[in-house]
Amino acid sequence: MEQKLKFWGWGYEGQGLDEQYIRQVETLAKALFGIAELPRLTPPTLASLELRSPRCQVPETLKSVCSTDKYDRALHSYGQSFYDAVRKLNNDFSNPPDVVAYPKSEQDIVDLYAWAADEGVTIIPFGGGTSVVGGVEPPQSDRPVVAMNLRRFDRVLEVDEQSLAARIQGGIYGPDLEAQLKPMGYTLRFFPQSFEFSTLGGWIATRAGGHFVMGPTHIDDLVESVRVVTPKGIIESRRLPGSGAGPSPDRMMIGSEGILGVITEAWVRIRRRTTRKWSASIHFSDYDAALEAVKDIAQSGLMPSNCRLLDAREAMLNGIAAGDCSVLVLAFESCGECCEDRFRQALNIAENAGGLPSIDVSAGDAKQGNESAESVGSKDEELATVGEDSSEQWKQSFLKMPYLREYLCARGIINETFETAMTWERLPEFIRSVRRATIEAIKEVTGRTGFVSCRLTHVYADGAAPYFTFLAYGDPERMIEQCEAIKTAAANRLIELGGTITHHHAVGRDHRPWYDQQRPDLFAQSLQAVKAQLDPDAILNPGVLIDP
């Protein structure tokens, strides 16, 4: 029997956190916020749900690819942000899409566009619906809304083993993509946290970032060419390993967040599955020294696959350390070549900066090779690149995070993340300042001390991407408004200090106020001009990136 996604939370029905973990978190949260009891919100049931009647009639010719089923419409009402989680738990499905379309072919998409243009219908490309920035939410408007779900575009169409590239359909989910590549010995090696429930087309449309800290970890670098169905027709770029012919057409579509068209196919760069890994976790008592070590490794040319710095709170939150030190998770992996030498050099840099490698340093290929060969899930394999003891902890907590969100929401705990990027010379002060602004805002908004942690998710020779997590307990009835006030304070600060409003979460509707400050006005006008050209009837995803 096919597993059914929860319409009100993360993952499949029946999936969630185990009892023991819940008790741990509950104890931690009570201690953190100094409260004796946490509230308990109960998730809605489908039976309890009443949705507004669809505001449009699906034409006969499109009925076979459209659904007005309650479950489908509820499932496509929201993404997966904290705001979304709260509204779902609150049984607030007041603005659902009127129709959910599951096109089977590009012609179906063309037909949907034609109907939308004729009838003034809005179409929202849904991807996997894991947007945490309001990217797939129906706008408040009188126009009927169709959520377009490409889950039927779920195949690896072609694998080029000579050039290590594959032609893959846009609606495929991470695990399906990996499962179809695996028997041939390949992987896309792209693992965002949303991996299980997000799609290739969604990754490209949102300029997503994968789990690896360096090298080709952005989807941008993995795209060889794209095929996009726009309301004006199809844009398909030529499949090339490199080109200098004018501005890149691919780069216009990468990050376009569904406002220009729907990505039905892409040629992407794949690799042979990793066979050898070297990893260690390194403890630092001095955070600034740890930052310096990460910078030196990032600038060394050694190119680790992981070099992820968790500050003391983040390490504690993930159960990797006790909260008294920050932890650097360092790893190298190869498709056959030996990385041991590079690994040792990077380890030296960290040790010279005052880092203490924990006992889990694992180098060489025998054990790692087997582990990799035997690992089943692609995410398992990827996460095995971190050191042994911390890897298990980290993996568990990485996978649990989205489930934790729905659990924490139901306990009235505000929990949100935001991420940015900054060049090294300003980074230490930038992290401190954004953290301070967040802490102060939590105190001011909720009246209680909150929790703010930070990890570096990606590093570059010229800077890094800090990723913040915050927890706060205020008025469980006003969680959205309180979270918004905290996030606004943090976003204001990071934009004021020259950061980006998003490093890999995209812009959507939620980040618009800061994106508008960040991007040059003339670029917005350029994007509007492109939009008017490709989507002249303004069918697609209004309000995302630019004004409708």
Added chain:
Amino acid sequence: MEQKLKFWGWGYEGQGLDEQYIRQVETLAKALFGIAELPRLTPPTLASLELRSPRCQVPETLKSVCSTDKYDRALHSYGQSFYDAVRKLNNDFSNPPDVVAYPKSEQDIVDLYAWAADEGVTIIPFGGGTSVVGGVEPPQSDRPVVAMNLRRFDRVLEVDEQSLAARIQGGIYGPDLEAQLKPMGYTLRFFPQSFEFSTLGGWIATRAGGHFVMGPTHIDDLVESVRVVTPKGIIESRRLPGSGAGPSPDRMMIGSEGILGVITEAWVRIRRRTTRKWSASIHFSDYDAALEAVKDIAQSGLMPSNCRLLDAREAMLNGIAAGDCSVLVLAFESCGECCEDRFRQALNIAENAGGLPSIDVSAGDAKQGNESAESVGSKDEELATVGEDSSEQWKQSFLKMPYLREYLCARGIINETFETAMTWERLPEFIRSVRRATIEAIKEVTGRTGFVSCRLTHVYADGAAPYFTFLAYGDPERMIEQCEAIKTAAANRLIELGGTITHHHAVGRDHRPWYDQQRPDLFAQSLQAVKAQLDPDAILNPGVLIDP
């Protein structure tokens, strides 16, 4: 005294090839084409030159930054393509720019735009004028033309040693840029063949490629942010190590070839100067085996700095081998870390594929370190990464090539290059087919057998960029038309087979017919829409990339 650029050729007045080399080439050419004597065209003198009177009046307010001097106008009449070289030698300066502007400030550029809009003047951003694709040539039109030369924007404004980045003005030439970074121990490490006479802004505008075969060798990867003066105002992107906020504004400007604005500044990624190098040249009797070895190295994750395959003819042309084998120039370099292990692994791959390393394998740091520390010119340093014996040969011939063009033109010899890119699975047949089409076209057009060689200038995990050179001898009076016929045959073939019309030479006006086939029509329309937004009076570089 300031050196003066030749208005009719490459480099400074007085610079050229030495007598001995000329005799060698002449002997070779006579043998190649089976002719006893070569014609001798004499370059024009400034005194012999008569230019059309300027077709516009420079307003009083702009006179201090404008020149209508004969030398200036002649110098800005052409780029550096073969067609340009022939027209210069033929004293054909029939369509010069009417004015050459040397703005000192962004306000000067704004004022020039305002005048151009009012008076229907065309402005052509000139960069260093090394375009080989008709990118800086005044179009045939009644509109007066101003060539805009940014040579006064020639400073490194800021160096961020923490983040390894520098803010640099767009009009700076390669050697000046390196000279200003060098005392601090840094380099941009970007060395296109035009390095000496091209500018940072020109590299960005044309999406140029540097000399290194892998890693960050495209200017695209070195740009942190750009500042562009468009006719509608300034676009300045935020300086960030990475961002996922909408489509990249930088990527809209990178490759825009002067049709949207002028790049006055950019933050670019610099690096510490290389201190350690490992290199070898490897001979292959079997070209397909050599291609296979290059593919395996490119897909190995070892990331060489050079892995340049010269086919037997190219190796002969460059004096590296006798024409009986192809040569792979392999090198690794570091900013301190040890690459010896990676170098040995790559060498193994090449040897296992049947390659024979020549005696010049140089590994380790002592000698290389000194060599690097003592090297003066940045290009010297860069070229020292190839093996010892072949490196000298290669370096000499790399630097001589542009001078060779003007010499060969003057001897009536058609000499041209073109470059493309292709994924590995089609590459061997692609190279053969394009080469065959070129050989056949030469025979058909000139009646004589010509010379066609190929090297791979850049390699990727998913493909490579073949760079072709051809020599032909036909009717010295009809060199342009004959060259055009040959290049058309080659371009038709490579576009038909799925290649790109340019990997790093840009599109300009010359490549338009094939670029138009290659890029999606809807992307052209999008670019036109952006152009209408940023340059509503259509002042800038008409005919390049899109129709005016």
